[in-house]
Amino acid sequence: xxxxxxxxxxxxxxxxxxxxxxxxxxxxxxxxxxxxxxxxxxxxxxxxxxxxxxxxxxxxxxxxxxxxxxxxxxxxxxxxxxxxxxxxxxxxxxxxxxxxxxxxxxxxxxxxxxxxxxxxxxxxxxxxxxxxxxxxxxxxxxxxxxxxxxxxxxxxxxxxxxxxxxxxxxxxxxxxxxxxxxxxxxxxxxxxxxxxxxxxxxxxxxxxxxxxxxxxxxxxxxxxxxxxxxxxxxxxxxxxxxxxxxxxxxxxxxxx
Amino acid sequence: xxxxxxxxxxxxxxxxxxxxxxxxxxxxxxxxxxxxxxxxxxxxxxxxxxxxxxxxxxxxxxxxxxxxxxxxxxxxxxxxxxxxxxxxxxxxxxxxxxxxxxxxxxxxxxxxxxxxxxxxxxxxxxxxxxxxxxxxxxxxxxxxxxxxxxxxxxxxxxxxxxxxxxxxxxxxxxxxxxxxxxxxxxxxxxxxxxxxxxxxxxxxxxxxxxxxxxxxxxxxxxxxxxxxxxxxxxxxxx
Numbered sequence: 496x497x498x499x500x501x502x503x504x505x506x507x508x509x510x511x512x513x514x515x516x517x518x519x520x521x522x523x524x525x526x527x528x529x530x531x532x533x534x535x536x537x538x539x540x541x542x543x544x545x546x547x548x549x550x551x552x553x554x555x556x557x558x559x560x561x562x563x564x565x566x567x568x569x570x571x572x573x574x575x576x577x578x579x580x581x582x583x584x585x586x587x588x589x590x591x592x593x594x595x596x597x598x599x600x601x602x603x604x605x606x607x608x609x610x611x612x613x614x615x616x617x618x619x620x621x622x623x624x625x626x627x628x629x630x631x632x633x634x635x636x637x638x639x640x641x642x643x644x645x646x647x648x649x650x651x652x653x654x655x656x657x658x659x660x661x662x663x664x665x666x667x668x669x670x671x672x673x674x675x676x677x678x679x680x681x682x683x684x685x686x687x688x689x690x691x692x693x694x695x696x697x698x699x700x701x702x703x704x705x706x707x708x709x710x711x712x713x714x715x716x717x718x719x720x721x722x723x724x725x726x727x728x729x730x731x732x733x734x735x736x737x738x739x740x741x742x743x744x745x746x747x748x749x750x751x
Numbered sequence: 752x753x754x755x756x757x758x759x760x761x762x763x764x765x766x767x768x769x770x771x772x773x774x775x776x777x778x779x780x781x782x783x784x785x786x787x788x789x790x791x792x793x794x795x796x797x798x799x800x801x802x803x804x805x806x807x808x809x810x811x812x813x814x815x816x817x818x819x820x821x822x823x824x825x826x827x828x829x830x831x832x833x834x835x836x837x838x839x840x841x842x843x844x845x846x847x848x849x850x851x852x853x854x855x856x857x858x859x860x861x862x863x864x865x866x867x868x869x870x871x872x873x874x875x876x877x878x879x880x881x882x883x884x885x886x887x888x889x890x891x892x893x894x895x896x897x898x899x900x901x902x903x904x905x906x907x908x909x910x911x912x913x914x915x916x917x918x919x920x921x922x923x924x925x926x927x928x929x930x931x932x933x934x935x936x937x938x939x940x941x942x943x944x945x946x947x948x949x950x951x952x953x954x955x956x957x958x959x960x961x962x963x964x965x966x967x968x969x970x971x972x973x974x975x976x977x978x979x980x981x982x983x984x985x986x987x988x989x
Contacts, residue, residue, distance in 0.1 A: 651835050654802045657822040658829045659849045660900060669852065673839040 515732065521725035541726050552711060556730055559691060559708040562622065563734075566629045566690035571683045573630075574637020575675065581638065582645035591642055594635035602632065602695030613700055620704040628700040629693055633686040640685065644678050684742060688735055752814075753778045753936050754799070754904055759808035761794055761960075768794045770960040772808070776904075776953075779934045783951030784962065785941060785977060791960040792940040796906040799938070800829040812903065827904045828897040832912055834889035836881040842892050843868070843877045849900035867895045870929070887918035891925070898933055905937040911946065923949055944982055948972075 521527065525536030545552050581590045597605060606628060610619065618624030652674065656666040672679075694709050701710070708731045715724035754776040761769040768791045776782050786792045797803040799810060801822035810817050817825055836845045843864055844851075850860045868877055871891045881889060890910060897905060907926075911919045923946065930937065939950045947954060954971045955964040965971040972979045 648835075651831060651833070652837065654797075654800075654822070654829065655831070655835050656837075656848075657802070658800050658825070658827060659852070659896065660823050660826065661852050662821075662823050665852050669848075670837055674837070676839070 518725045518728050521722060522729050524722060541722060551706070552727055552730060555706050555708045555711045558706065560734060562626055562707065563687045563690040565626055566633050567683045567687035570630055570633035570637045570686045571679055573634050574641045574682060575679060578638045578641040579645055582642060591639065594638050597632050597635045602693065603699065606696040606699035610699055619700060620702040622705055625697050625701045625705045628696045629690050632696065633689050636689060637682050637686055640682050641678055644675055649674070680742060684738060687738065691735060753812065755811040756799065757809045759795065759798060759805045761798065761805050768960050772962045774955065774962060774964055776936060776938065778936050780952040781930060781937045781939055781950055782953050782955060783939045783941065783947040784955045784957055785944060785947040786957035787942055790957045792957055793908055796829060796908050796938065796940060800827050800906055801825050802829065826902050827906060828902040829906045830893055830897055830908060830910050832909045834893040836889055836892055838881050841878050841880050842873055845892050846895040846899055848896055863899060867899055871895050886914050887922060890914065890922055894929065898929065903936060905935055907937055907939045909941050926950065944979055
């Protein structure tokens with residue numbers, strides 16, 4: 496039984512790690528053809544090329560990071576405030592149900608539906624437009640994620656704080672925000688990932704002018720340039736992995 | 752008179768929760784209100800604290816009508832059944848909360864909190880987080896957090912109901928001592944007859960949203976509605 500358990504764990508680890516190892520190998524492979532198990536030659540020039548002026552992968556990385564940070568920060572704050580307002584509303588079930596609609600649609604279909612208005616507002620093909628479009632998905636997601644925070648217990652904590660003399664802003668900053676910190680961090684991270692890997696909305700609203708890293712990956716795949724697709728995939732994984740590690744190491748460990 | 756409550760009415764949709772409730776409370780006195788669950792005790796306390804608004808009626812604190820005053824300006828502290836300590840703050844910071852939001856100086860906060868921590872027997876637990884405390888210790892911290900701002904009126908909503916018998920007895924004793932020392936004016940709500948009698952200077956009974964205040968303990972005991980007679984009969988039959 497112990498051996499089987501160990502084998503399942505090892506298989507699980509191999510299956511989890513394999514795609515990352517494969518991508519890393521592909522990104523440095525010079526020539527890798529069937530039936531060879533490993534590449535025939537390796538090269539570092541592709542990675543070094545990222546830092547050359549002609550390569551715009553770093554620009555895409557910076558752009559993706561900036562968009563994702565803005566989307567995550569705004570949607571987390573907005574989600575926190577809106578979910579609180581909804582929790583106090585008598586029609587909260589209906590309002591929460593409405594939040595599922597943007598998430599239920601395919602991003603491509605959704606962006607086609609809203610694209611007309613983005614063109615009218617001159618937001619099509621702009622970074623602002625892409626951020627707003629992504630927020631249309633990220634904010635409802637945050638509301639749904641954070642709505643469970645506003646329980647009777649939290650309401651009671653607010654009441655206690657009020658009778659002890661706190662006004663709304665004191666209750667908000669000294670009680671609600673610190674108590675909600677773990678949920679807010681999870682929400683920030685999740686919405687960061689939504690934005691980071693977003694493709695459909697960014698493609699249609701950005702009309703190819705807003706070149707995020709995810710779009711770059713698909714561009715390389717479209718060109719059948721597997722080595723550069725692997726390279727950009729490696730880069731795309733790095734910030735979320737770093738984020739996850741920072742969260743685990745410095746943020747969540749302090750909450751225990 | 753410190754507190755005067757006049758003809759308070761409250762309905763939640765079709766249900767009448769409070770019906771013409773009135774009471775008066777003198778300074779440094781404790782009024783116990785006995786009543787079964789769902790009779791409207793908590794709603795009455797929350798209305799006095801400003802956490803729920805009455806449909807009609809008036810509340811006067813020191814002769815001033817406080818109907819439209821928000822809870823943070825009433826200075827009436829509501830203590831719920833659960834201690835509800837702030838989970839992100841340790842014992843010291845929980846007790847200091849009311850002083851911090853009033854922007855008192857660090858030295859004054861340190862002195863006041865330390866004194867109260869000593870009185871409540873919490874010296875060893877000063878830097879513990881709420882989840883590291885027992886039910887009785889949490890309720891002591893809850894007392895400390897409420898008392899430190901010296902509120903004119905304390906509203907206690909079955910504060911000991913979740914404690915075991917021994918701890919409950921200790922807490923009742925502690926409350927009596929503290930109430931005397933700090934000259935607390937309070938309304939103590941409970942569904943326990945003994946506790947109601949033990950804690951009070953005056954006593955009332957609430958049933959289906961209607962409150963009866965008794966002139967003295969004897970008239971409360973002799974009223975067949977309060978359940979005291981049935982309790983006495985039970986113990987005598989053993």
